[in-house]
Amino acid sequence: MNQYRTLLPHVVEIALGAGEKLLALYEPDNRPADRTQIFEAMRRNENAVSSLRAELKSTRPQATWLPDELESAPLPDGEWWVVDAVEGNINHVHGTGEWCVTITLVAGGEPVLTVVRAPIGDNTYTAIAGEGAHLGTKTLRVAEKHDLADSLALTGQAEHGQTDTHQAISQSIGAMLGQNLLVQATVPSTFPLLAVASGHADVFWQYQPTLPGVAAGILLATEAGGTATRINGTPWTPGSSDILVSNTTLGAQTSNILTRI
Structure with missing residues (x-):
């Protein structure tokens, strides 16, 4: 059995919980007036889901949280939680819908498990290395265009x-x-x-x-x-x-x- 298969439901649950917290703060009519308001709202969103790190640590203690200095650098060996707790934060605070929670486990320099929770639209994307990609229960396939x-x-x-x-x-x-x-x-x-x-x-x-x-x-x-x-x-x-x-x-x-x- 794929070792990540039993981990996936726990990560989905964590992503769903974070998504609900962000959805409670989401205002489609929000129109920030300046950078001060934008950055204050973005920090508020990040603080609302700050528990993600501890939740993932308890789920898989051997995996390390990716620090900022490694976000654009080669990764050392081991397992890493690669997370954007408010992916599209700028969209969230401007009242548009393209924001989500992304949680990915990287091992050996390759993503091996991921969950993307997009509350607007109620969409949950999941993938495990070697087991396909899914939106809910639907299997995803890239386009077959040739030109x-x-x-x-x-x-x-x-x-x-x-x-x-x-x-x-x-x-x-x-x-x-x-x-x-x-x-x-x-x-x-x-x-x-x-x-x-x-x-x-x-x-x-x-x-x-x-x-x-x-x-x-x-x-x-x-x-x-x-x-x-x-x-x-x-x-x-x-x-x-x-x-x-x-x-x-x-x-x-x-x-x-x-x-x-």
């Missing part, structure tokens, strides 16, 4: 202030425009990755991703039949400076375009 011209391509914004990365994003969007039916940039990374895993979109790429932003989506997309690589087609690992997630055919076509800019 980039027929595809929906998505990317994500870098952290605020990363000027060099912003330039790379701008150049990559420019290179992809005209190659796809649609190119869209969005925040946070989890939702476009969920779209790729579900077959609603076809390609996702990002520069300077953080592990909490992509770990859940990587496992869901690869368990749904997709691939996760660097933009140049080499294997993705934690700490990689970019990522490309798609099916094999579209991934190769996208890599060919983006590596030429």
Whole structure:
């Protein structure tokens, strides 16, 4: 029996509980007036789900909570809880619906278990390495398109202030425009990755991703039949400076375009 199968229901329960706490704070009509109000609301949300760390520790004591300094770095050996307790926090405080709780267990440098709880829409995504990806009881599959011209391509914004990365994003969007039916940039990374895993979109790429932003989506997309690589087609690992997630055919076509800019 897969060792993570018995762990999954406990992680789902923890994610559901965190989602309910955030839902109680959610106001669709909220319109913050300035950065002070935005950051105060974001801190409030983070404080509301601060118990996640202790809850996960009690569920699997041998796994270590990922510290901030390793979010964009290669991971040492061992098991790591990679969590974004309020993924899409900026959307939550602005009253839009693309926010969620993501909990991923990474072992040996690979995501092996994940739960994404999106209270708006009442959606719970789960995956265990080798056992497929699911939305509730529905099995997910990536799209089977073979021509980039027929595809929906998505990317994500870098952290605020990363000027060099912003330039790379701008150049990559420019290179992809005209190659796809649609190119869209969005925040946070989890939702476009969920779209790729579900077959609603076809390609996702990002520069300077953080592990909490992509770990859940990587496992869901690869368990749904997709691939996760660097933009140049080499294997993705934690700490990689970019990522490309798609099916094999579209991934190769996208890599060919983006590596030429």
